[in-house]
Amino acid sequence: MQTMLRSAHADPASPAGADGAASPPPIVLGGAQVRRAVIASVIGNGLEWFDFLIYAYFAKIIAHVFFPLGNPFLSTSLTFATFAVGFIVRPLGGIAIGAYADRVGRRKTLSMLILLMALSTVLMGVTPSYRSIGIAAPLLVLLARVLQGLSVGGEFATAAAMLSEYAPRGKKMFYGSFQMTSQAIALVLSSGFAYFLTTHLDRAALESWGWRIPFLLGAVVGPVGFYIRHKVAESPEFVALRDQQGHRTQAPRASLGRFLRERGDAVLCAMGVIIVGAATNYLWHTFMPSYIERQLHLPLKNALLGTAASGLVSLAGYPLAGKLADRFGAYRLFFPVVTVWVLAAYPLFLWVLAHPTPERVFAAQMMATVVLSLMSGPHPGMLTQLFPTATRSTGVALAYNVAVTLFGGLAPLTVSTLITVTGSNFVPAYYLVFAGVVSLLLVGLTRSGRRLRRDPHALPLD
Structure with a gap:
């Protein structure tokens, strides 16, 4: 395997040797290997998002099935709080699993994670209602969210x-x-x-069994994903690193404290990269259906239709943004795109709230999607560029999960609570502006961010 992965076509910009060791051996791969690696890498992330989004879309129904307290606001808040728990444990899972991936390899870690995610998804789909088993029902839902939070903590990185x-x-x-x-x-x-089920099932059928179908179907991805990931070759840069370390089966352990002392600047920069995209993503794609239904008093199907269209736009938008970032420099594009979004977020909400119609909501969703695609398409590459191979999964996992937990996973709960307390429907706009400013400051003030803005191909700082 190791011999097969080497050739004379190296990537001189690879950061694998940025810890002071010699650069890794040159590497080239066949097209079939690369395609298999791409599929293996993205399939778990897709399952993660499928589960998270389905949970958010059916938040009102899940609240009624598992948290029937007679108070719609309280039961929905508990549902979003349970949603947030999955994010609260993500940094713990991210640190542990990221370190594991840096020690034993990417392939073994990804194979393990897909099975754990599938288990949490099917548990969510088969848990009986509160009326059937009482308090055990919300506790099992909580367990499913914790398991998923731990697994996806290391998945993205x-x-x-x-x-x-x-x-x-x-x-x-x-x-x-x-x-x-x-x-x-x-x-x-x-x-x-969600759109198909809400338009083809009545309320009773949807609450009884309809909402469970996506979770059960999503769990089917687990065995398929495991097979694909188990067959993929180990990352070539990780193989090269392991060769440099004397063919060890595992890389040596490193303490979190030492990592933060050495890479703390890169972690802060990576958090800055993620914060604004996470806030935008979770508000527009996770919280927005509930917001449109509760605050704007429009049918849920209108929000879901716009969300599906947003996904289609993103299918083209993300790769296009990645190509632009490769050409012009991801960190050079980051500042103007985020600045435009900070300036546009409030006027966009003002326009929608002035006359809330399905047409305006749909148009706003499309505008937000275009900006989000430009911001987030290069994110994985931007984050991995900040850390050397030996600590790449750890660094990306730590920064990504802390940022997504604070500004993404907690966003629906935070924003819905602030709307209730303040009575203002403009809270999402204020939240997005705040997140954008924090991102600009963190990336702009860190050494890593300034360096990559000057030199788009710079190696990680020692």
Whole structure:
């Protein structure tokens, strides 16, 4: 295997040797190997998003099935709180699984994660209602969210590392964008399922069994994903690193404290990259259906239709953004795109709220999707560029999960609570502006961000 992975076509911009060791041996791969690695990397991320989005779309029904407290606001808040729990445990899973992937390899880690995610998805789909088993029902839902949170904590980082380490020279951002494209596929499928079920089943059937169908179908991806991931070759850069370390089966352990001392600047920069995209993604694609139904008093199917269309736009938008980032520099594009979004978020909500109609909501969803695609398409490549091979999964997992937990997973609960407390329907706009400013400051003030803005192909800082 190791001999097969080597050749004379190296990527001189690869950061694999940025820890002071010699550069890794040159690597070239066949087309079939690369395609298999891309599929193996993105399939779990797609399953993660499919499950998360279905949960959010059916939040009101899940609240009634598992949290029937007689208070719609409280039961829905508990549903979003359970949704948020999956994110709260993500940093823990991310640190542990990211370190594991940096020690034993990307392939073994991704194979393990897909099975754990499938288990949590099927548990969500088969758990009986509160009326059937009482308090055990919400506890099982909580367990499913915790298991998924732990597994997906390392999923994005490990898959992003695999994509980056398989990508040829000059295409790191484009290959990384396929990780985001998997989210777009999940968005189309989940919103399509939700739209079909809400328009073809009555309320009783939907609450009784209809909402469970997507979870059960999503779990089928687990065995298929495991087979694909088990067959893929190990990341070539990880193989090269292991060769440099004397053919060890596992890389040596490193403490979290030492990692933060050495890579803390890169972690802060990576968090800045993710924060605005996470806030935008989770508000427009996860929270927006509930917002449109509750605050704007429009049918849920209108929101779901727009969300499905957003997914279709993103299918083309993410790879295009990756290509633009490879050509012009991802960190050079980051600042103008985020600045435009900070300036446009409030006027966009003002326009929709002035006369909330399905047409305006749909148009706003499309505008947000275009900006989100430009912001988030290069994210996996941008994050992996900040860390060397030896600590890449750990660094990406830590930064990504902390940022997504604080500004993404908690966003629906935070925004819905602030709307209730303040009575203002403009809270989502304020939230997006705040997230954008934080992102600009973190990327702009860190050494890593400034360096990559000057030199798009710079190696990680020592």
